[in-house]
Amino acid sequence: TLWRGARWRAVVSPSAAAAGRIIGGNGHPLMLRLRDIPNLITLARIVSVVPLAWLIALQMHGWALALGLAAGASDAIDGLLAKRFGWESRLGGVLDPIADKLLLVSAFIVLTAQGHLPLWLLALVILRDVVIVVGGIAYHYLVAPFDAAPMFVSKLNTLLQILLVLGVLAALSVTPWLQPWVAQGCLAVAVTTVISGLQYVWVYGRLAMAGGKK
Numbered sequence: 001t002l003w004r005g006a007r008w009r010a011v012v013s014p015s016a017a018a019a020g021r022i023i024g025g026n027g028h029p030l031m032l033r034l035r036d037i038p039n040l041i042t043l044a045r046i047v048s049v050v051p052l053a054w055l056i057a058l059q060m061h062g063w064a065l066a067l068g069l070a071a072g073a074s075d076a077i078d079g080l081l082a083k084r085f086g087w088e089s090r091l092g093g094v095l096d097p098i099a100d101k102l103l104l105v106s107a108f109i110v111l112t113a114q115g116h117l118p119l120w121l122l123a124l125v126i127l128r129d130v131v132i133v134v135g136g137i138a139y140h141y142l143v144a145p146f147d148a149a150p151m152f153v154s155k156l157n158t159l160l161q162i163l164l165v166l167g168v169l170a171a172l173s174v175t176p177w178l179q180p181w182v183a184q185g186c187l188a189v190a191v192t193t194v195i196s197g198l199q200y201v202w203v204y205g206r207l208a209m210a211g212g213k214k
Helices: 014-019 034-047 049-057 061-085 090-113 119-142 152-171 176-209
Strands: 002-004 009-011 021-024 029-033
Touching: 029 034, 034 049, 034 061, 034 090, 049 061, 049 090, 061 090, 061 152, 090 119, 090 152, 119 176, 152 176
Parallel strands: none
Antiparallel strands: 002 009, 021 029
16 A cells, blocks of 8 residues: 655555554654554543443433444454454453443443442342452462453353343433333343353362362
C-alpha cells in the first residue's frame, strides 16, 4: 500500500505487516501499532463503565441500551481482529474479561438498586466471581500457575448475563413486552452461575490434590 505526498510517503512492508506496524519513508515505525487496536478497543470498553452506570442511574435506559450494544459490538470486533490478524496478546487476554466483568457488575448493581433485578441474583454473581478470583490466586501461589482461560459454561454464563442486562434495558425503554421474560433470564443466569462456579471448584480442586498436574 502506498500513500504519495509532496514530501512524504509511507509503505506497509511485508515484514512490518507481520509485526502490525506502519513504516514511514525514512524507515522509522510510526507510533501506532496496528496490533494494539484490539487492546485500545478493550480500554474504551473499560472507560465506558462509568457512563453506562451513570445513564442507568439517571434512568436514561434507552441511551444506556445504545451504549451497552456498542460495548457488546466492540467486544466482538476486538476479538475478531485479534484472531483474524494474529493480534492476540497477554495484556488483551487479561483486559478483555476485566472489561466484561466491570461492565456487567456495574450494570447489575445499579439495576438491582433500582429494583429491576433481584438482590439474590446480584449476590450470587458476585459470590461466584469472588470464589473464582480467591481460588485462582490461592491455586497460583500454592500449587501451580493458574490458567485463566474461561470454560464453556463460564462463557455461556457471561453471554446470558449480557443478554439479561440488555433485555432489561430494552424492556425499560423500547420493548416493554420483554418484561415478562426477565424472570426467565434471571433463572438462566442463576443456573449457569452456579454450574460454572462449581465447575471451577471441581476442576481446580482436583488439580490441587494432584499437585497441579493435568
